Amino acid sequence: MKAMQYMGYGDPSKIRLADVPTPKPAPDQLLVKVAASSVNPIDWKLHNGSLRFLVPVRFPSIPGMDLAGEVAEVGEKATRFRPGDRVMACLSSRRFGSAAEFAAVDERLAALVPKTMNDHEAAALPLAGQTALKALRDLGGLKEDDRVLIVGASGGVGHYAVQIAKAFGANVSAVCSGANMSWVRELGADETIDYTRTTEFGPWASFDLIFDTVVSEPFGRYQGLQKPDGIYVSTLPTIGLMGRSVLFRLLSKKRIKTVMLKSNGEDLAFLSALAEQGRLRSVIDTVFPLSQLDLAHRRSQSGHARGKIVIDIHGTPSSPT
Numbered sequence: 001m002k003a004m005q006y007m008g009y010g011d012p013s014k015i016r017l018a019d020v021p022t023p024k025p026a027p028d029q030l031l032v033k034v035a036a037s038s039v040n041p042i043d044w045k046l047h048n049g050s051l052r053f054l055v056p057v058r059f060p061s062i063p064g065m066d067l068a069g070e071v072a073e074v075g076e077k078a079t080r081f082r083p084g085d086r087v088m089a090c091l092s093s094r095r096f097g098s099a100a101e102f103a104a105v106d107e108r109l110a111a112l113v114p115k116t117m118n119d120h121e122a123a124a125l126p127l128a129g130q131t132a133l134k135a136l137r138d139l140g141g142l143k144e145d146d147r148v149l150i151v152g153a154s155g156g157v158g159h160y161a162v163q164i165a166k167a168f169g170a171n172v173s174a175v176c177s178g179a180n181m182s183w184v185r186e187l188g189a190d191e192t193i194d195y196t197r198t199t200e201f202g203p204w205a206s207f208d209l210i211f212d213t214v215v216s217e218p219f220g221r222y223q224g225l226q227k228p229d230g231i232y233v234s235t236l237p238t239i240g241l242m243g244r245s246v247l248f249r250l251l252s253k254k255r256i257k258t259v260m261l262k263s264n265g266e267d268l269a270f271l272s273a274l275a276e277q278g279r280l281r282s283v284i285d286t287v288f289p290l291s292q293l294d295l296a297h298r299r300s301q302s303g304h305a306r307g308k309i310v311i312d313i314h315g316t317p318s319s320p321t
């Protein structure tokens with residue numbers, strides 16, 4: 001089968017097209033004929049060497065954790081899916097490899113693609129959507145009428161977070177740049193704040209839950225925006241946040257948490273149901289053919305994707321929106 005591989009640690013210039021053996025599914029796995037994959041920052045972070053002491057990579061390495069496609073084969077102990085089912089999944093950060101024509105997928109990580117989504121939209125959802133769900137619902141205790149601030153609302157994780165928070169009945173303030181404000185509002189944000197113009201929030205601003213998907217500002221910027229028992233959830237751990245988190249536990253009811261995604265098929269099925277109810281959709285920044293995975297990773301590294309970057313395994317590109 002065709003796959004794109006990093007030949008060693010480095011930037012996307014290390015990516016090559018290769019012919020590699022099609023994986024054999026283990027008894028609890030599905031062999032999926034991948035129609036589309038999507039890019040997440042973890043894909044290039046794992047391969048540029050910055051996480052090598054936490055998650056070492058063996059080369060040549062096929063990147064990619066997200067996929068959508070058709071079940072081609074079912075392992076003898078896999079019971080939930082049949083050949084021909086349209087599924088999506090987020091592979092683990094140790095056994096990834098979705099930038100390929102086929103991938104072996106642990107059955108427990110897969111869910112059926114919602115009828116409302118095409119392959120591109122479904123491949124965009126698993127990692128970023130589950131991260132947003134875990135951060136808001138599980139770590140943030142999201143509930144109806146909560147006031148929620150989402151920082152990075154136009155990114156892969158952030159644009160799902162806006163929609164999930166609205167689906168739970170929250171009031172959503174979304175931080176993004178001016179160029180992205182109108183479509184982030186269309187996703188349901190009640191208020192948008194242009195981070196390129198405003199560095200201050202009004203004195204009235206106070207949130208039950210702050211979800212920071214960017215983590216570029218010192219925490220002090222958000223501390224005053226937390227309600228007395230407010231929760232701040234970040235997508236990246238920093239030394240400063242860890243120290244402050246311990247202090248908060250000793251001295252206050254405020255909380256600081258970091259989401260660490262461990263994907264699972266139940267959460268993905270939950271998101272799939274939201275999509276079928278018309279309450280969740282994927283916004284696609286660009287579609288690259290598999291052969292241009294290097295360009296897709298560079299687009300992600302720019303830090304300015306609007307929604308998700310998708311890889312069409314059989315090669316239908318589109319331009320940035």
Ligand SMILES: NC(=O)c1ccc[n+]([C@@H]2O[C@H](COP(=O)([O-])OP(=O)(O)OC[C@H]3O[C@@H](n4cnc5c(N)ncnc54)[C@H](OP(=O)(O)O)[C@@H]3O)[C@@H](O)[C@H]2O)c1
Pocket residue numbers: 040041042127128131151152153154155156157158175176177178180195213214216235236259260261300303304305306307
């Ligand atoms: N811990 C976990 O389990 C986990 C899971 C998923 C992701 N992550 C991490 O979370 C981060 C976000 O992931 P992602 O997939 O959402 O990234 P992404 O799609 O690349 O995010 C890009 C978006 O961030 C916006 N942005 C950049 N600077 C901003 C700022 N100062 N304020 C507001 N928005 C800003 C950009 O908008 P503009 O173009 O307007 O600047 C762009 O739309 C990454 O670092 C990723 O590695 C962690």
